[in-house]
Amino acid sequence: SQPIIFDTDPGVDDAQAIAIALAHPEIELLGMTTTYGNVDIETATHNALLLGELAGQKIPVAQGAAAPLVKPKHPAPAHIHGANGLGNIDLPDVKGSALAISAPQFIVDTVNARPGDVSLVAVGPLGNLAAALQLDPSITEKVKQVIVMGGSIKEGGNVTPVAEANIFNDPHAAARVLSAGWPLTLVGLDATHRCVLAPKDMDAIAAGQGKLGRVLAESYAFYRAFYQQALGIDGCCPHDSCALAYLIKPELFTTAKGHLNVATEGVAEGQTVFAPEGREFMAPRWSQTPVVTACLSADGPAVIDWIVSTL
Numbered sequence: 001s002q003p004i005i006f007d008t009d010p011g012v013d014d015a016q017a018i019a020i021a022l023a024h025p026e027i028e029l030l031g032m033t034t035t036y037g038n039v040d041i042e043t044a045t046h047n048a049l050l051l052g053e054l055a056g057q058k059i060p061v062a063q064g065a066a067a068p069l070v071k072p073k074h075p076a077p078a079h080i081h082g083a084n085g086l087g088n089i090d091l092p093d094v095k096g097s098a099l100a101i102s103a104p105q106f107i108v109d110t111v112n113a114r115p116g117d118v119s120l121v122a123v124g125p126l127g128n129l130a131a132a133l134q135l136d137p138s139i140t141e142k143v144k145q146v147i148v149m150g151g152s153i154k155e156g157g158n159v160t161p162v163a164e165a166n167i168f169n170d171p172h173a174a175a176r177v178l179s180a181g182w183p184l185t186l187v188g189l190d191a192t193h194r195c196v197l198a199p200k201d202m203d204a205i206a207a208g209q210g211k212l213g214r215v216l217a218e219s220y221a222f223y224r225a226f227y228q229q230a231l232g233i234d235g236c237c238p239h240d241s242c243a244l245a246y247l248i249k250p251e252l253f254t255t256a257k258g259h260l261n262v263a264t265e266g267v268a269e270g271q272t273v274f275a276p277e278g279r280e281f282m283a284p285r286w287s288q289t290p291v292v293t294a295c296l297s298a299d300g301p302a303v304i305d306w307i308v309s310t311l
């Protein structure tokens, strides 16, 4: 099985991904680390704890980044995920609480306890991974792999014409994480926009998940309304679940290796710029930046099937 730490800002699509991580027999969810992003940090931590409890599992949750490393914090996008991150539906009380250690410390301790075993799956802004790298740079040698839902190679952005939300929300953290020289795959909009979860898929998911299913289905209804109004499609892209689909079924994704740089400022702030391996560019940063794997596309229907059958 695949031991993972899930770094998240729940978030409707985060919630579905958490349900997958809790349910999939090949995924061992060692813990969740939370970041601000779709919601503020307290709400993110609350939702991570709640989703574990609704599934009847006691998963450690460590709270992390409350704001970006450098740029000012943006207001949470309440029109997409709801002010409570889960479509403004009524939620039960949370019983447990977060660990006493911070998210970056949890990442460092867990990776060091099982060198070579643990994958980091990050589906929010990347401040926690950046801070973990600063605490202990040797984790680059000890993680099994890092999978980041974020960025866009050719697809264009979803918060600006070029920038995807997780990278845009903390481009300085992203720049550090994406160039740290560890085995990293970017699952960005080029892949996630190929995957559309239709209302009928969601009905099937809601039926199979008990108390958690109700939360997933009702929060999805809110997210669906946003997609209908903003993009004119009846369905949602399950961005964060795609990162887990890549973990378990990488063959469903078309990938390339290359050098990746993040624009941290200016009009292209948050853009991920990719130079496929083998292309020579004169500017030194393009050969000096470590090589990563980027998803260029995905078999959308097969990814959706995987999500629905897992849940």
Ligand code: BDR
Pocket (backbone or CB within 6 Å): 011, 012, 013, 014, 038, 123, 124, 149, 158, 164, 165, 166, 239, 240
């Ligand atoms: C990403 O941004 C967030 O709103 C989603 O949860 C996902 O992680 C998609 O751009």
Ligand code: CA
Pocket (backbone or CB within 6 Å): 008, 009, 010, 011, 013, 014, 038, 123, 124, 240
């Ligand atoms: Ca997310």
